[in-house]
Amino acid sequence: MVPTDTLRRIFGFDAFRGVQEQVVARVLAGERTLAVMPTGAGKSLTYQLPSVMLEGTCVVVSPLIALMHDQLRAAEAVGIRAATLTSVDENRAETIERFRAGELDLLYVAPERASNEYFRNLLTQAKLSLFAIDEAHCVSEWGHDFRPDYRLLRPLLDRFPEVPRLALTATADAHTRADILDQLGLPQDGLIVAGFDRPNIRYAIAPRENTTRQVIDLIAETPGPGIVYAQTRAGVEKLAEKLAAETGRPVLPYHAGLDPDVRRRNQAAFVASEDMVVVATVAFGMGIDKPDVRFVAHAGLPKSIEAYYQETGRAGRDGDPAVAHLFWGADDFARARQRIGEVEPSRQPGERTRLTALGALVETATCRRRILLKHFGENDAPENCGNCDNCLSPPAAVDVTVTAQKFLSAVFRTGMLFGVGYIESILLGQSSDRSISNGHESLSVFGIVDGEEAALIKPVARALLLRDALRANDYGGLEFGPEARAILKGGAKVELVLPPKRERRRRGGSRAGGDNPVGNPLFEALRAKRREIAQETGLPPYVIFHDSVLRDMALLRPESISAMGNISGVGARKLDAYGDAFLQVIREAA
Incomplete structure (x- = not known):
């Protein structure tokens, strides 16, 4: 069990979510770990919390400068001593001195620095508590977002074998996970996989x-x-x-x-x-x-x-x-x-x-x-x-194999030179100068589709292209793909999904905005105060407080700073910085 007093003090949470505690426990024990956690599951907390509990600096490898700066703002907002060391930072000299002096809990860097000898030598000049590799799927050629610079991380990590390693990703299948473990020198028993479901x-x-x-x-x-x-x-x-x-x-x-x-x-x-x-x-x-x-x-x-x-x-x-x-x-x-x-x-x-x-x-x-x-x-x-x-x-699934066979036949009999629109006109028997000059009105497929089946032609063509039964050729026409023969010969069935007719809803009709009590005067007043503070501080509104925190404020109406501090998501630093301002809004609404 990981003590939760620091979790409460820094982040304002009384308990961990999902596998967070399991990951943090391994980090605090000095073990190497790959955590596969869905987006929104709180991956950053699994290295931010240890960074204030362990002696030394946690070095976070992150693929994008903008992402580092965004995470930097969030870390500083809860009182974590953090900095970025990137090519666009003008305070690099100050950051290096803070690192050497042991004044940083977190240091965010890009993977390109891993191959930089100066940076490797810099890391020997202060105590390191942890290496955290974010978006770790970038290290794998099997991953969907391979970044060659991530391949340079292993020599850097091996230079500090006593420093724990934590790799984090939200998107890695079994093959990619195995490759990450191998590429970053992580043990097979160090894999923690949370559920991938995002039910919201x-x-x-x-x-x-x-x-x-x-x-x-x-x-x-x-x-x-x-x-x-x-x-x-x-x-x-x-x-x-x-x-x-x-x-x-x-x-x-x-x-x-x-x-x-x-x-x-x-x-x-x-x-x-x-x-x-x-x-x-x-x-x-x-x-x-x-x-x-x-x-x-x-x-x-x-x-x-x-x-x-x-x-x-x-x-x-x-x-x-x-x-x-x-x-x-x-x-x-x-x-x-x-x-x-x-x-x-x-x-x-x-x-x-x-x-x-x-x-x-x-x-x-x-x-x-x-x-x-x-x-x-x-x-x-x-x-x-x-x-x-x-x-x-639930949509309807309709067997359209016969219509698909008609379409493929028409493509074949017209010489695989024409696109969907022309093939449709032949199947519907629509005469034109083009069909007459091509002699296609004498074909057996001319006019063999009518009635309700006519509405299926375009969706069937789309399904055949998707399945690689049809391909676009260099002449702008359609030609057979490898799946066409099985459909024509009756060896493969084609089903079409027909979604129910969708009624257009008015603005605000969706629940995607969440359970926010929109229209509640107190909730709206709290949001207005958040916008005001965001403009004054230059911080995004969500860095100050999430909507869920404002919802709880509007619901619970805390009457004192201590009561405000009991709301989930209100840590000590934010309580000190913003507590009085939001408490005043609540009092004025009473």
């Missing part, structure tokens, strides 16, 4: 129809900050402009092509906001630890289930309800297969396996969460999670 996130996946309108509807239904992922820089700019014009919400773009100052300003604005939407490429989000993101939308297919899990995991880190919505198209899978053909041959089988897993996730008529959890090795998830689109509104 509602997963929803739908075919892309009108992406802009679909995202606008999602924003209208979901109050609070949100992230929309687009696949290209141009796509980010275009979508951000449309959303800003039509949603009435503040919307900003974020991608690597923006001027660095603009990028920093946009990120800072989002971190500080309580209702902003940022449209970004997928790198955005790794650099922030904003807990109150209420929705994450993908306007295109993520790279893998691991990437999807990590990116959607940026929603609802505060534990309140959040939404993850993916809009996909068959062309996403076609492009992904093309990219697989361009990577090293040794990596292609793994990439194809990842793409197949994504196809199963988007096509399923069963529980999305169950498929996600099974991918990460959790095979005992319930068949109905009660918080994904398929469980909340």
Whole structure:
């Protein structure tokens, strides 16, 4: 058992969550550990707490400068002596002196410093308490976000064999976990795997129809900050402009092509906001630890289930309800297969396996969460999670094998030279100058689809492209993929998932905003005080207090500083800094 008095004093918590205590106990015992914990499970606490309990400095390796600075603010807000040592910090000399003098509990650095001989020598000049390697999946070529610089960590770690090692990740399957253990010199019995489930996130996946309108509807239904992922820089700019014009919400773009100052300003604005939407490429989000993101939308297919899990995991880190919505198209899978053909041959089988897993996730008529959890090795998830689109509104699964055979026949008989629209017109018997000049109106497939079956043509084409039964060729037409023959010969069945018709809800109709007592005058007054303090201090509102803390204040109405200090999430440093101000708001509302 780990004493909880420091936990209460620093963080304001009376008890650990999940496997936190198990991880902290190993660290305090000087053992090497890999902790696989879902986003929002409090990974940073597992090294921040030991950093104030152990003698020396905990060196934290983190992949992004923005993420380090965000974590630095959060650590300093609870009274932890912390600093970053990065290329953009102007106080590097001061940080080095603080480190040498033993005045730092935490020192955040990028993996690139691991190969720097000066830095290695610097670490010999003060006592080290712990090495914490965040986003540890980056060390593995099997991981979805491999970073070569992480491979340079092992020599640095081995130079200090007596210093405990703690590797942390939220997204590692069994193969990646084994590779992390090997690459970082961690024992097999040092693996701690928490459940991957994020029960507060509602997963929803739908075919892309009108992406802009679909995202606008999602924003209208979901109050609070949100992230929309687009696949290209141009796509980010275009979508951000449309959303800003039509949603009435503040919307900003974020991608690597923006001027660095603009990028920093946009990120800072989002971190500080309580209702902003940022449209970004997928790198955005790794650099922030904003807990109150209420929705994450993908306007295109993520790279893998691991990437999807990590990116959607940026929603609802505060534990309140959040939404993850993916809009996909068959062309996403076609492009992904093309990219697989361009990577090293040794990596292609793994990439194809990842793409197949994504196809199963988007096509399923069963529980999305169950498929996600099974991918990460959790095979005992319930068949109905009660918080994904398929469980909340079960779709119909229709056998469309015959329609798929008709479509494939039409592709073959027209010479594999035409796209979906033309094939559809042939199947429906729609005469045109093109069909006449090509002689296609005499084909047996001309006009063989009518009635209700006509509505299935486009979804069937999308399903065939997803399954690699069809591929786009160099002429802009469709050609057979490796799965086509089995379908044509009757050896493979094609099922289509038909989601129930969706009624558009008015703004605020979703529960994704959590159980916040919106409209409660005291709760709103506490939020206003938090915004005021955030502006004065330059801190994001969530660094001061999470909404859950303000909810408890509004519910419990503490009448004294000591009573305020009993609220979960109010540690000694925050009580001293902000307690009187929030107590005054409560008294004025009495």
